[in-house]
Amino acid sequence: MAHGALTSLRSPWPVPARPPHVVIFPLPAQGHVNTMLRLAELLILRSGRNGLCVTFLNSEQNHLRLLSFTDAADRFSEHPTFCFKTISDGLPPEAPLSKDTILEMMEYLKLTARDVIADVIAPPPTSSSLPPVTCIIVDGALSFVIDLGEDIGVPVFVFRTISACGFWAYFCMPRLVEAGELPIQGEDDKDRLLTSIPAMEGFLRCRDLPTFCQVTDLSDAFFRYIEDQTIRTSQARGLILNTFDALEESMLDQIRPHCPNLYTVGPLNTHLRSIQLSTGSSPVISSGGRSSNSLWKEDRSCLRWLDMQPERSVVYVSFGSITVFKGKELTEFWHGLAASKFRFLWVMRPGSVPDQDEEDDELRAVTRERGCIVEWAPQEEVLAHPAIGGFLTHSGWNSTIESIAAGVPMVCWPYIAEQPTNSRFVSEVWKVGMDMKGSCDRRVIERMVGDLMTGRREELATTAACMAEAAAEAVSQGGSSWDSMNRLIDDIWTMASPHKRVDH
Numbered sequence: 441m442a443h444g445a446l447t448s449l450r451s452p453w454p455v456p457a458r459p460p461h462v463v464i465f466p467l468p469a470q471g472h473v474n475t476m477l478r479l480a481e482l483l484i485l486r487s488g489r490n491g492l493c494v495t496f497l498n499s500e501q502n503h504l505r506l507l508s509f510t511d512a513a514d515r516f517s518e519h520p521t522f523c524f525k526t527i528s529d530g531l532p533p534e535a536p537l538s539k540d541t542i543l544e545m546m547e548y549l550k551l552t553a554r555d556v557i558a559d560v561i562a563p564p565p566t567s568s569s570l571p572p573v574t575c576i577i578v579d580g581a582l583s584f585v586i587d588l589g590e591d592i593g594v595p596v597f598v599f600r601t602i603s604a605c606g607f608w609a610y611f612c613m614p615r616l617v618e619a620g621e622l623p624i625q626g627e628d629d630k631d632r633l634l635t636s637i638p639a640m641e642g643f644l645r646c647r648d649l650p651t652f653c654q655v656t657d658l659s660d661a662f663f664r665y666i667e668d669q670t671i672r673t674s675q676a677r678g679l680i681l682n683t684f685d686a687l688e689e690s691m692l693d694q695i696r697p698h699c700p701n702l703y704t705v706g707p708l709n710t711h712l713r714s715i716q717l718s719t720g721s722s723p724v725i726s727s728g729g730r731s732s733n734s735l736w737k738e739d740r741s742c743l744r745w746l747d748m749q750p751e752r753s754v755v756y757v758s759f760g761s762i763t764v765f766k767g768k769e770l771t772e773f774w775h776g777l778a779a780s781k782f783r784f785l786w787v788m789r790p791g792s793v794p795d796q797d798e799e800d801d802e803l804r805a806v807t808r809e810r811g812c813i814v815e816w817a818p819q820e821e822v823l824a825h826p827a828i829g830g831f832l833t834h835s836g837w838n839s840t841i842e843s844i845a846a847g848v849p850m851v852c853w854p855y856i857a858e859q860p861t862n863s864r865f866v867s868e869v870w871k872v873g874m875d876m877k878g879s880c881d882r883r884v885i886e887r888m889v890g891d892l893m894t895g896r897r898e899e900l901a902t903t904a905a906c907m908a909e910a911a912a913e914a915v916s917q918g919g920s921s922w923d924s925m926n927r928l929i930d931d932i933w934t935m936a937s938p939h940k941r942v943d944h
């Protein structure tokens with residue numbers, strides 16, 4: 441590690457007799473593991489050299505994939521105060537994640553979490569270099585850990601990997617039920633405007649709610665699970681969000697009375713990168729590369745392909761780690777992109793696409809001419825590439841905030857979870873893109889991609905550039921996310937050595 445560089449990082453926290461030890465417990469899924477690893481690394485780097493320790497709970501399967509496909513092993517070995525601990529996620533090897541398997545995994549973790557936590561907080565053997573556990577930062581999808589923390593006297597912070605608008609929509613589920621706005625009455629009811637989610641009145645329709653809320657039956661297992669886990673957040677020591685104040689101020693104002701200890705530390709990717717650059721924290725970063733927490737092998741050949749394309753000429757197409765195309769959806773996207781006449785870089789994750797059909801030959805010819813298809817891309821680097829002009833996305837929160845941070849406008853085709861809420865905010869509130877919602881029709885795709893790349897190009901690009909600037913400001917020294925991270929580290933430090941609180 442470049443210690444010389446590290447000493448230049450401001451680290452106002454004193455070296456306590458027993459430095460803080462934070463256990464980080466993500467839901468074992470790509471969009472959760474990568475962002476919570478970023479948080480872990482940021483906590484260590486932002487704390488400077490004063491020894492904050494992190495134990496990261498990683499599922500056995502994800503751990504193998506992370507070590508096989510990324511620089512994580514080298515990168516984290518640079519941090520002597522970081523360690524991985526592997527746990528079981530209860531799923532068969534290689535089981536694809538879907539609504540059903542995620543629920544199964546969450547229920548399994550609910551049953552086993554007590555033993556996992558007991559094991560990790562057990563007093564370390566004298567030979568261990570790790571101090572006792574100070575607090576747990578748990579994924580908001582596993583908020584039941586708050587109760588375990590209370591039982592054993594360890595404070596628990598909740599980290600939600602979703603947007604503040606998505607969180608607030610989930611948080612208002614009981615209000616929606618009480619007001620009779622849920623359940624919805626079927627497909628015909630989806631354009632109804634909702635009135636009982638404060639700060640979203642007037643533009644949020646039933647179809648913009650998280651998919652788990654768009655139920656016709658309130659006894660739906662996922663609906664019940666999410667409602668329960670979200671409400672518990674208020675009992676946590678604090679709520680950490682991967683967003684920034686300037687982006688979601690009105691939502692944060694709504695959340696704060698329910699979760700007063702609110703830490704907005706995003707965009708985590710840019711926040712981490714700026715610290716990595718200033719500390720020269722790993723050989724990959726020092727040589728100009730980017731760190732990766734991918735659970736699939738990144739195909740870097742697409743960067744060479746992008747190098748050969750004109751500036752802002754390529755649509756980046758990626759639907760995240762869970763989306764699976766149904767019926768003719770893939771063909772519609774392909775036809776829409778082909779008809780748009782724009783160049784495209786498309787991530788087709790293994791397992792996300794149906795069997796090839798008879799139209800493939802024609803579409804593959806178009807792809808050879810002006811497309812590039814990979815199974816998994818180095819997304820952060822792709823979004824930062826000058827050849828990218830727009831992003832056709834499923835509106836997963838990581839993709840959305842990464843795109844905002846990179847100043848890339850979007851066309852959104854939300855698929856699951858809080859993605860419909862994110863996409864509504866992209867189009868109606870932040871005005872950095874368009875929302876396809878539900879429709880998967882080649883003509884709509886052709887038209888929206890055309891608007892993205894030409895028709896509305898300048899208007900969207902100007903707004904997106906302003907957003908990216910605000911994001912960069914938030915994570916720079918003295919910015920809102922920078923200060924929030926200071927406050928979080930300070931609060932953790934105080935827990936570890938309550939009599940040594942420092943003002944800075």
Ligand SMILES: O=c1ccn([C@@H]2O[C@H](COP(=O)(O)OP(=O)(O)O[C@H]3O[C@H](CO)[C@@H](O)[C@H](O)[C@H]3O)[C@@H](O)[C@H]2O)c(=O)[nH]1
Pocket residue numbers: 470471472474601602603734758759760761762763787815816817818819820835836837838839840842856857858859
């Ligand atoms: O080729 C690719 C495609 C994706 N990514 C990365 O994978 C992550 C994907 O995360 P996200 O965009 O959030 O999509 P999902 O993994 O599908 O997201 C799940 O988790 C998110 C965070 O909780 C939720 O917002 C989504 O609704 C939920 O589906 C991002 O960091 C991307 O940069 C790559 O590195 N390469």
